[in-house]
Amino acid sequence: xAGVSQSPxxxxxxxGKDVELRCDxxxxxxxxxxxxxxxxxxxxxxxxxxxNSAPDKxxxxxxxxxxxxxxxxxxxxxxxxxxxxxxxxxxxxxSLSLGQKNIQYFGAxxxxxxx
Amino acid sequence: xxxxxxxxxxxxxxxxAPVELKCNYSYSGSPELFWYVQYSRQRLQLLLRHISRESxxxxxxxxxxxxxxxxxxxxxxxxxxxxxxxCALSGQGAQKLVFGQGTRLTIxx
Numbered sequence: 001x002a003g004v005s006q007s008p009x010x011x012x013x014x015x016g017k018d019v020e021l022r023c024d025x026x027x028x029x030x031x032x033x034x035x036x037x038x039x040x041x042x043x044x045x046x047x048x049x050x051x052n053s054a055p056d057k058x059x060x061x062x063x064x065x066x067x068x069x070x071x072x073x074x075x076x077x078x079x080x081x082x083x084x085x086x087x088x089x090x091x092x093x094x095s096l097s098l099g100q101k102n103i104q105y106f107g108a109x110x111x112x113x114x115x
Numbered sequence: 116x117x118x119x120x121x122x123x124x125x126x127x128x129x130x131x132a133p134v135e136l137k138c139n140y141s142y143s144g145s146p147e148l149f150w151y152v153q154y155s156r157q158r159l160q161l162l163l164r165h166i167s168r169e170s171x172x173x174x175x176x177x178x179x180x181x182x183x184x185x186x187x188x189x190x191x192x193x194x195x196x197x198x199x200x201x202c203a204l205s206g207q208g209a210q211k212l213v214f215g216q217g218t219r220l221t222i223x224x
Contacts, residue, residue, distance in 0.1 A: 031210065033210070033211065033212075042214055043201065043212075043217075044214075045211040045213070050210075056210065056211070091159065098210050101147055101166060101205075103161055104161075109158070
């Protein structure tokens with residue numbers, strides 16, 4: 001079946017612009033996660049959803065970052081007033097349900113470049 | 116606090132040689148440990164997890180709670196093993212994965 005789908009695959013934007021990154025999880029997966037992969041920082045957790053709720057937003061680096069999930073499926077990560085330090089690969093993952101033992105399946109990522 | 120340490124950023128071995136990628140963790144409870152792999156131009160994918168106690172593509176990893184380690188091993192490396200390897204931890208009640216910095220493994224012919 002189809003895996004986690006992310007769009008766009010690449011995004012180049014100017015400093016100060018807003019961007020939206022989209023994630024389509026695997027059908028039937030109730031849990032969805034966003035991570036960021038950047039040079040020097042490795043892979044860092046941003047936020048997760050169970051259904052449409054986001055109980056843990058602790059990983060969002062600033063209030064310029066927000067995310068939502070609608071219909072228990074598609075999620076959008078929005079970065080407002082982008083800065084150069086936001087340049088990274090943003091990864092989305094989904095799992096069948098929450099829980100320590102659940103396997104997270106990753107998308108191919110969106111590479112964001114802020115000029 | 117949860118922390119995963121992969122001390123080697125780069126590791127290079129010859130084809131047919133044994134390979135060991137080190138992973139140490141810091142966590143006070145009972146963690147779940149995973150190894151994820153990212154081949155060139157492919158997405159991050161699960162290689163193995165300690166709960167399964169499987170051998171995947173010839174790789175094994177044993178959780179050593181005394182040494183808080185989860186090293187990844189393969190007795191005979193193959194060129195197709197060249198990739199970026201990430202060790203990750205999931206804590207009790209936590210929903211996120213905490214990743215190490217990754218080790219880039221290169222298998223030389």
